[in-house]
Amino acid sequence: NIMVMGPGTVLFLGCIGYIIYMRMNEDKNSYTAMNADGTLTRREKTSRWD
Known part of the structure; x- marks a missing residue:
């Protein structure tokens, strides 16, 4: 599970x-x-006022 969680967390934070x-x-x-x-x-x- 940690093999998937680590890269997933890094990619998620990169997207954010x-x-x-x-x-x-x-x-x-x-x-x-x-x-x-x-x-x-x-x-x-x-502007609409111009």
């Missing part, structure tokens, strides 16, 4: 660390939008 890393480096000023033809483009967020 990667998720935290991606959330910390997230670009909050842009988003990905899908065009009418199905392609994805990155757009800057704009």
Whole structure:
């Protein structure tokens, strides 16, 4: 059991660390939008008040 538990714990913690890393480096000023033809483009967020 310890032969499976050890690598499983390491991989699980690695995944959690990667998720935290991606959330910390997230670009909050842009988003990905899908065009009418199905392609994805990155757009800057704009305020509705402008």
